Amino acid sequence: MIEFLFSHPIASALLALLLLGAAFGAVLGFGAISFKVEGDPIVDQINAILPQTQCGQCGYPGCKPYAEAIANGDAINKCPPGGDAGIHALADLLDVEPIALDDEHGVEDVRKVAYIREAECIGCTKCIQACPVDAILGAAKQMHTVIVSECTGCDLCVEPCPVDCIDMLPVETGTRAWSWNLPDAHQNPADIIASDRDKPRAA
Amino acid sequence: MLTKILQTLSPATAISPVQPERYSPSIMRMRKIWDIHGGIHPPENKTQSLGERIRQAGIPAQLILPLSQHIGAAAVPIVKVGDQILKGQCIARAEGLVSVPVHAPSSGCVVAIENRPIPHPSGLDDLCIVIDTDGHDRWRERNPVENFASCDKQTLLGIIRDAGIAGMGGAGFPTGFKLNVRDAREIDTLVLNGTECEPYITSDHALMRERAEEIAEGIAILAQLLQPREILLGVEDNKLDVVAGLQSALQAHDFNALSQRDCIVEVVTFPTKYPSGGEKQLIEILTGKQVPSGRLPADLGIVCQNLGTAVAIADAVLRDIPLISRITTITGEAVDRPCNLEVLLGTPVEYLLQQCGFRAGENNRLVMGGPMMGFALLDTRVPVIKTSNCILAPTEAELPKPPAAQPCIRCGFCAEACPASLLPQQLYWFAQGKELEKLEQHNIADCIECGACSYVCPSNIPLVQYYRAAKAEIRERDRDMQQAEYAKQRFDARQERLQRLEQEKQAARKARQAKAAARSKQSGDADPKAAAVAAALARVEAKKVEAKKAQAANSAEDDPVQRALLKRKAQQQAEAADPQAALQQKVDSAKARLEKAETRLADAQAENSEHLAAFEAAVQKGREKLAAAEQALAQPKEKSTDQPASN
Structure with a gap:
């Protein structure tokens, strides 16, 4: 046998490769079974980037289903609440080019929360059933109200309301929510040479 | 130095x-x-x-x-x-x-x-x-x-x-x-x-x-x-x-x-x-x-x-x-x-x-x-x-408006001036590109916003404003992430709850189906049994009525309220044991009461009593009650047609 291998180097090389392939194949096969990961880790990562408003504007019943769809190759620009920042984060994660938000699914808007005009509420519980995050409090024939801190602003409660008493109002920006803006780079045309300016530079 | x-x-x-x-x-x-x-x-x-x-x-x-x-x-x-x-x-x-x-x-x-x-x-x-x-x-x-x-x-x-x-x-x-x-x-x-x-x-x-x-x-x-x-x-x-x-x-x-x-x-x-x-x-x-x-x-x-x-x-x-x-x-x-x-x-x-x-x-x-x-x-x-x-309250000469910002020339003066030993120019680039993670890695949180970097910057870049905006953005992002996490938890909890309720509903439906199937299987031999039970109960009740009548006749001091209560109790027990039989019993007792009322009415007519009208009303009421009881007995039969009449 050994003599045969020595005398036929090509055959022995092929044999060696075959054996190596079989051995690694067995290891990989074993690993695939014993270290099998339940669920798709990429779905969780995508889901972590999605804003969890559960608004369904992407056409899927919630953020998780959309995350699964993205993992299966759906477009990443169907999430208006996530906006441009969300698309960029997804593009970074999936290593694809960022694309503009698909207008078909809505436009990026300021953060809003639902308010129930409580005097008009008839207590039908329809909005409670529609709320994906249980942010509406109430009982049959009792007035309902939105827990503002829990509301994701998905506006799914607006449509089912038979008396149309739910408003989507932008979140107030008081002095606490206020923040500095980035300086406007275009306001000071700094990229022209000083001598090209119309006016001399202020001392 | x-x-x-x-x-x-x-x-x-x-x-x-x-x-x-x-x-x-x-x-x-x-x-x-x-x-x-x-x-x-x-x-x-x-x-x-x-x-x-x-x-x-x-x-x-x-x-x-x-x-x-x-x-x-x-x-x-x-x-x-x-x-x-x-x-x-x-x-x-x-x-x-x-x-x-x-x-x-x-x-x-x-x-x-x-x-x-x-x-x-x-x-x-x-x-x-x-x-x-x-x-x-x-x-x-x-x-x-x-x-x-x-x-x-x-x-x-x-x-x-x-x-x-x-x-x-x-x-x-x-x-x-x-x-x-x-x-x-x-x-x-x-x-x-x-x-x-x-x-x-x-x-x-x-x-x-x-x-x-x-x-x-x-x-x-x-x-x-x-x-x-x-x-x-x-x-x-x-x-x-x-x-x-x-x-x-x-x-x-x-x-x-x-x-x-x-x-x-x-x-x-x-x-x-x-x-x-x-x-x-x-x-x-x-x-x-x-x-x-x-x-x-x-x-x-x-x-x-x-x-x-x-x-x-x-x-x-x-x-x-x-x-x-x-x-x-x-x-x-x-x-x-x-x-x-x-x-x-x-x-x-x-x-x-x-x-x-x-x-x-x-x-x-x-x-x-x-x-x-x-x-x-x-x-x-x-x-x-x-x-x-x-x-x-400065004058224009004292505190002039900052001149237009020019491009960063990477002179590094800001890094020398920073009292927190940060790298202001790096932070500036990252703030422009909104690279929040990089900003955090470069410890933007340690910036005290003192303005020393802006003061020394030869390009007059308003550096501190960039850091303030970037800090606000980081805060906002953290808040959003926290809220998203919270919303996710609530959404998951709701999905779980809905699933559980659905499962419970399914289970209850299955149980009902199984029960109905079992009943229809037993229906062949269940009929005589139920009839026997009903008959036995009727006999017991009749005996009780007899005994009570005798008792009432014998002892006048027996409290009628007590009796009624006892009767109600017995009835409730019977009803709980077998609703069908209880209904049957109600029909029987109503029939018995009606017969009794009719005989009393006949007696009254024969004697030409002054309470004739009252007895007539009693008979009328007895008839109504009988009709109601019979209807109640008939209703479940109508509902489940496979269930035979129990009498």
């Missing part, structure tokens, strides 16, 4: 112009001081406002008190519009732990609780309590503490909290919360910040010059509260005139007794440099210890307080004066008489400017705070609040 010079040159009190010999050795000790990284030396411009002593600003016609003059939750009003209030009365209570109450700075009447312009970089309005003063300045009843040395920690902290004291150096952190150090954490060093490193501002300088006794009282109370091993009063060497006064004022207190151990009390002077007044910077200068990123000085056993805060504490504890006034510097070339005023909180800025001869025409913008860290006021009606240490 500078550190070395410092070490050789400046053993704290050695450069003090006064060399008093009567001071105890602990105060005369030579002390080593350290240098901080970076820093700048902008023109100080402090002498203008130091010409006069502190003046009282007086009582304006209207006081505007924002509910949010500090860091933390806004206070909650406890007065109504129209209420008459006294000086020092609490008008808004603290909301939660990190909050402070607000007190009325003078007596008068609450005329409004509404949104008014407040001193805030946003220029936005916020909720304020507006008081029309009556000019009498009548105090509420005051109960000062007789001997603070006998007070325990919680009592003193309670007084400080109730007095509405927030850090008066500029940030406005609730002092009661800051001083409430956990018992396990021993405080070694109490640092008093008399640095006042920012140009123009002299309110602390004036305080040290004229109110050294009150400062010493405040320090004594802090010593009693924290029991430190050493108390260091940091003063920049441009204020050497106050050192002697402070030292002699400190002599009046026995700090060893107050802190219950050997306590070193020292007024430490060090070279003037901006921003050595930052909390972490001052701690490094005085102790050589660097407070790690993301940690508090208390973690190193150090507590730092502003001198103005110490005075406020002394007023609160010893005189029961809550925080209702402060010293504010009014300065700049657009005012005729720059000075320090003792101002009631809520006094409109325009009222103060009038007193100092403000020339509005020459002023280009109004700044609250200093030229480095202050912000522009858009409205002169805004009030002075707990953190307003300076109002700067």
Whole structure:
């Protein structure tokens, strides 16, 4: 046998490769079974980037289903609440080019929360059933109200309301929510040479 | 390099112009001081406002008190519009732990609780309590503490909290919360910040010059509260005139007794440099210890307080004066008489400017705070609040508009100037590209927004504004992520609940189906059994009725109510055992009663009784009841047609 291998180097090389392939194949096969990961880790990562408003504007019943769809190759620009920042984060994660938000699914808007005009509420519980995050409090024939801190602003409660008493109002920006803006780079045309300016530079 | 010079040159009190010999050795000790990284030396411009002593600003016609003059939750009003209030009365209570109450700075009447312009970089309005003063300045009843040395920690902290004291150096952190150090954490060093490193501002300088006794009282109370091993009063060497006064004022207190151990009390002077007044910077200068990123000085056993805060504490504890006034510097070339005023909180800025001869025409913008860290006021009606240490009214020549920003040339001056040893130009690039993770990796959270980098930048880039915006963005992102996580949890919980309910519904449906199937299987032989049971029950009932009749006939004293109750009970039991049989029984008993009533009616007719009508009605009722019972029996049969009639 050994003599045969020595005398036929090509055959022995092929044999060696075959054996190596079989051995690694067995290891990989074993690993695939014993270290099998339940669920798709990429779905969780995508889901972590999605804003969890559960608004369904992407056409899927919630953020998780959309995350699964993205993992299966759906477009990443169907999430208006996530906006441009969300698309960029997804593009970074999936290593694809960022694309503009698909207008078909809505436009990026300021953060809003639902308010129930409580005097008009008839207590039908329809909005409670529609709320994906249980942010509406109430009982049959009792007035309902939105827990503002829990509301994701998905506006799914607006449509089912038979008396149309739910408003989507932008979140107030008081002095606490206020923040500095980035300086406007275009306001000071700094990229022209000083001598090209119309006016001399202020001392 | 500078550190070395410092070490050789400046053993704290050695450069003090006064060399008093009567001071105890602990105060005369030579002390080593350290240098901080970076820093700048902008023109100080402090002498203008130091010409006069502190003046009282007086009582304006209207006081505007924002509910949010500090860091933390806004206070909650406890007065109504129209209420008459006294000086020092609490008008808004603290909301939660990190909050402070607000007190009325003078007596008068609450005329409004509404949104008014407040001193805030946003220029936005916020909720304020507006008081029309009556000019009498009548105090509420005051109960000062007789001997603070006998007070325990919680009592003193309670007084400080109730007095509405927030850090008066500029940030406005609730002092009661800051001083409430956990018992396990021993405080070694109490640092008093008399640095006042920012140009123009002299309110602390004036305080040290004229109110050294009150400062010493405040320090004594802090010593009693924290029991430190050493108390260091940091003063920049441009204020050497106050050192002697402070030292002699400190002599009046026995700090060893107050802190219950050997306590070193020292007024430490060090070279003037901006921003050595930052909390972490001052701690490094005085102790050589660097407070790690993301940690508090208390973690190193150090507590730092502003001198103005110490005075406020002394007023609160010893005189029961809550925080209702402060010293504010009014300065700049657009005012005729720059000075320090003792101002009631809520006094409109325009009222103060009038007193100092403000020339509005020459002023280009109004700044609250200093030229480095202050912000522009858009409205002169805004009030002075707990953190307003300076109002700067410069002329255009004095503080010109910043020239247009030019591209960064990567000169690195900003990195040399940064007192927190950060890399400002890197942060600038990342802030432009909104690379928040990179910003965090480069410790943007440690930026104290002192403005030293912007000051040295040859391209005039407003660097600090980039950092402020980036910090806000990071905060916003963190908040959004937290909210998203929370929403996800709630969504998942809801999905789980819906799934569970659906499963329960399915299970119940299956159980019902199985039951029905079992019943239909048994239906063949169930019929005679049920009939037998019903017959047996009917017999038992008949027997009972017989027995009771006999009993009733025999014993007249038997209570009919009791009987009825017993009967009802028996019926209920039977009904519970087998509803079908019970219905059948009802029919039977109704039939029996009807027959009885009919015989009675016949008897009555035969006798021609006077109760004929009543018997007729009884028969009628009996018929109705029988019909109802029969219907009730028939109904379930109709519903499930496969179930045979039980009789």
